[in-house]
Amino acid sequence: MAENKQGESRPSGHGRGPILVAVDFSAHSEAALLLASDLADGLGVRLVVLHVVHDPLNMPGYYARMARKKTLTRMEDIAGEMLDAFLAEAKKKHPQRQALQKPEVLLVKGIPVTRILQVAQKQKAGLLVLGSKGMTGLRHLLLGSVAEQVVSLARLPVTIVKELVKD
Template identity: 85%
Template sequence: MAEDKHDDARMTAAARGPILAAVDFSPHSESALLLAGDLADGLGVRLLVLHVVHDPLNMPGYYARMARKKTLTRMEDIAGEMLDAFVAEAKKKHPQRQALQKAELLLVKGIPVTRILQVAQRQKASMLVLGSKGTTGLRHLLLGSVAEQVVSLARLPVTIVKDLPKS
């Protein structure tokens, strides 16, 4: 009888949408990615990894480090390479995490808060997972926090990860 309830719960979870992890390549977003992968494994759902290519006016110079190596490279191409490398490194460090090994990568351009919420809705995500470094003070007052804005506007559960112990 207990097995039947466990199987029913797993089938219900599998019928739900994927878990969407929005990443910005920071250590906090790596922790969020790992947690999202663990949740996806536990619930038996897909893991989607999203990176939003920032508008140049929103985050000038964000991709400049990689851009110096290449001339006349589109921001989206650089961000795509960074996303591939970020997830590949996480897969390499954590080969036992099945959802992470099978993660689907998404790259979109725009304002992060808006695009994260749009992708979550379009993909029928069951949960959002984001990292946050917890900026405070004047910088937070002027710029706000993507994570904080997503939490206040989302119509689905959102988990914010500060950092997880290294495993």
């Protein structure tokens, strides 16, 4: 391995930053998590798992299900519980994936595209991995796509995962 020049700092994993995977608890997101874990293991870098809690004015359906049960619980608390459960289930189903057993976990609030890119920059990520449903047509035009926006704005490599990775 080449030596660092004086004053240079080098991220772990042979000059590569961590792999950042943004999750939303969907099956596509689970597939992205599994691929990111495999890549982190293979490259010997950290795995950072991120969930962005949407702006509270716009509560998505996957939070609403739990919000009914815990009406007084803050949205971030619900998202944190869901993230913990999502990761626990993935770890249980895939114990052989080492990076998945000990990821760095981040929960932030904001607009997903903006916050994903901010976290990637702050973490000095070497790769960003996202799941995508791959919507097309009118629904895509009206709703937009977080993955598509991230790909167009990112200043680092982005991998989009569309289906569940088989063991």
